[in-house]
Amino acid sequence: MTALAEGVAGAGSVAPPTPVRAGRRRGGAWRITVLVVVGLYFLIPLAAPIWFTVRDRGAGAFTGRYYAQIPGAAGFAEAFGRSLALGLLTVVLVLALMVPTIVLVELRLPRLRTAVELLTLAPLVVPPIALVVGVRSVLSWAPDHFYGTPVGDAMFALQEPALPWILVLVYVVLALPFVYRALDAGVRNAGLATLTEAARNLGASWPRVLLTVVLPVLRTSVLNASFLTLALVLGEYTVAAILGFQTFPTWIVQVGGSQPQLSVAVSVLSLVVTWALLLLISALDRRRRNEETS
Amino acid sequence: MAVVLLLPIGVLAVEAFRSTDPTTFEERWSTDSLTAITEGAYGRAYVGSLQLSAVSAVLGAALGLAFAVAVLGAKRGRLLRRLVLTASGVLANFGGVPLAFTFIATIGSSGVVTALLTDLGLGLGGFSLYSMTGLALVYLYFLIPLMVLTITPALEALRPQWREASDNLGASGWQYWRHVGGPILLPPVLGATMLLFASSFAAYATAKALVGSTLPLVTLQIADALSSNVVVGSENIGTALALGMVVVVGLVMAFYAWVQRRTQRWLT
Numbered sequence: 001m002t003a004l005a006e007g008v009a010g011a012g013s014v015a016p017p018t019p020v021r022a023g024r025r026r027g028g029a030w031r032i033t034v035l036v037v038v039g040l041y042f043l044i045p046l047a048a049p050i051w052f053t054v055r056d057r058g059a060g061a062f063t064g065r066y067y068a069q070i071p072g073a074a075g076f077a078e079a080f081g082r083s084l085a086l087g088l089l090t091v092v093l094v095l096a097l098m099v100p101t102i103v104l105v106e107l108r109l110p111r112l113r114t115a116v117e118l119l120t121l122a123p124l125v126v127p128p129i130a131l132v133v134g135v136r137s138v139l140s141w142a143p144d145h146f147y148g149t150p151v152g153d154a155m156f157a158l159q160e161p162a163l164p165w166i167l168v169l170v171y172v173v174l175a176l177p178f179v180y181r182a183l184d185a186g187v188r189n190a191g192l193a194t195l196t197e198a199a200r201n202l203g204a205s206w207p208r209v210l211l212t213v214v215l216p217v218l219r220t221s222v223l224n225a226s227f228l229t230l231a232l233v234l235g236e237y238t239v240a241a242i243l244g245f246q247t248f249p250t251w252i253v254q255v256g257g258s259q260p261q262l263s264v265a266v267s268v269l270s271l272v273v274t275w276a277l278l279l280l281i282s283a284l285d286r287r288r289r290n291e292e293t294s
Numbered sequence: 295m296a297v298v299l300l301l302p303i304g305v306l307a308v309e310a311f312r313s314t315d316p317t318t319f320e321e322r323w324s325t326d327s328l329t330a331i332t333e334g335a336y337g338r339a340y341v342g343s344l345q346l347s348a349v350s351a352v353l354g355a356a357l358g359l360a361f362a363v364a365v366l367g368a369k370r371g372r373l374l375r376r377l378v379l380t381a382s383g384v385l386a387n388f389g390g391v392p393l394a395f396t397f398i399a400t401i402g403s404s405g406v407v408t409a410l411l412t413d414l415g416l417g418l419g420g421f422s423l424y425s426m427t428g429l430a431l432v433y434l435y436f437l438i439p440l441m442v443l444t445i446t447p448a449l450e451a452l453r454p455q456w457r458e459a460s461d462n463l464g465a466s467g468w469q470y471w472r473h474v475g476g477p478i479l480l481p482p483v484l485g486a487t488m489l490l491f492a493s494s495f496a497a498y499a500t501a502k503a504l505v506g507s508t509l510p511l512v513t514l515q516i517a518d519a520l521s522s523n524v525v526v527g528s529e530n531i532g533t534a535l536a537l538g539m540v541v542v543v544g545l546v547m548a549f550y551a552w553v554q555r556r557t558q559r560w561l562t
Binding site: 030031032034035038041042044045046048049051052053124125126127128129130133134136137235236237238241242249252253256260263264267268270271274275278279282 | 360367380381385392396397398400401405406435438495498502503513516520532533536539540543544547
């Protein structure tokens with residue numbers, strides 16, 4: 001994935017609407033030109049693939065067969081299922097890691113805030129392809145140095161092709177910046193200190209506070225972070241391809257060689273799914289903002 | 295999690311300084327791999343990647359800025375604004391494989407627009423999607439939205455009073471941008487350009503799906519070096535190339551952080 005922190009959808013990066021300068025005088029022409037040219041640039045590549053996949057070239061009519069082919073295509077169910085499983089595992093793991101960390105930093109250890117922030121944003125500085133080269137080198141130690149030891153066995157287990165846990169670990173790292181931003185935005189506005197103190201005074205244990213007070217308060221940011229992570233994992237190609245695992249994106253590339261229409265149809269579908277997820281996030285975001293202002 | 299992040303990078307830094315002797319197959323410490331990546335095909339790959347990233351970052355920044363200014367200044371633009379910001383948030387995260395395929399279907403060799411232009415007798419005029427120019431065109435698809443997202447807060451922070459003051463003093467629109475708006479916006483625009491540069495420098499999936507490994511790009515060369523069984527020690531070349539990327543992106547992001555701090559002095 002290419003987007004860096006500033007570009008995260010719905011991660012609180014867009015400032016709330018402020019009144020824009022009203023009453024511009026002249027200079028409308030260049031503005032309209034820019035809007036039209038850039039608009040066309042963005043709309044044509046959205047429309048063309050749809051046209052490409054619903055038109056039957058031989059008969060000159062419209063057809064839905066490329067979309068109908070998808071579920072039955074060889075390897076689709078397996079690759080998509082694996083990506084989905086990886087995505088869900090990544091979401092669970094990254095949340096289990098980051099929610100307690102962020103809450104702890106906010107409530108008990110504010111001095112560590114900078115350190116946590118630096119560490120979670122660090123993956124932005126390392127291109128995924130560079131990270132995966134390092135991961136590959138580490139994994140190659142297993143047969144060379146750790147063969148037959150528990151460490152070696154664990155490393156082999158991580159690379160089980162049916163469900164490669166190593167991908168989950170790498171994806172957690174890649175998702176950290178996005179998750180951190182989303183959660184941090186939620187924590188800052190929640191007034192957690194008061195809420196948890198109240199809960200503690202009423203005799204709640206820490207786990208109970210986390211589950212029944214903190215999580216409900218943070219639910220939009222948690223959802224936000226989950227969707228972002230899921231979208232990231234479903235679209236991730238670099239790491240899976242270099243480590244040689246078959247996931248949804250690597251499957252699309254593989255199919256693309258022989259069946260262009262099918263691969264474009266799958267791309268269109270995966271776009272629709274990703275966009276639905278991301279639009280949902282921004283809708284949630286707006287609702288949260290409205291709740292806060294009202 | 296620090297293990298998963300820091301261990302590979304540490305290994306990267308170490309392995310890049312090792313190389314495999316071509317005759318004895320013994321691993322030893324050396325800077326051979328690091329010198330190798332500045333020469334020949336690998337050197338060309340760095341130049342290619344840097345050029346592509348620089349061109350697409352500058353173009354993306356310029357177009358994104360123009361677009362953002364146009365959208366923010368539009369009359370009755372509230373709906374348009376919200377639409378553009380939401381779409382930007384979605385598109386900026388939209389890289390990778392599907393992006394490559396949508397463009398193949400659009401202006402690839404059998405794409406819809408290609409067919410349309412050929413039918414009209416125009417053709418593509420020598421343009422090929424599977425070239426550096428084509429790649430830049432595709433990269434702009436996620437770079438422009440990224441620019442819009444990054445620069446919009448800065449544009450919104452330009453106080454209307456500044457514009458009014460300059461208008462009242464009789465300044466033209468050009469003079470306002472030359473002496474007031476421009477200097478204030480320069481740091482955030484530079485910073486955003488750095489961000490775009492890093493983003494396009496690190497892109498792999500799109501390039502791979504689009505051109506295979508035919509173009510000289512660092513990311514493609516790394517993947518090639520890793521999968522090659524022919525050249526002895528290519529694994530070390532791969533790590534050296536990757537380390538080089540980390541250094542380049544690290545420098546760019548450090549500059550970005552510095553610019554960000556300067557920005558906050560004016561626009562908060």
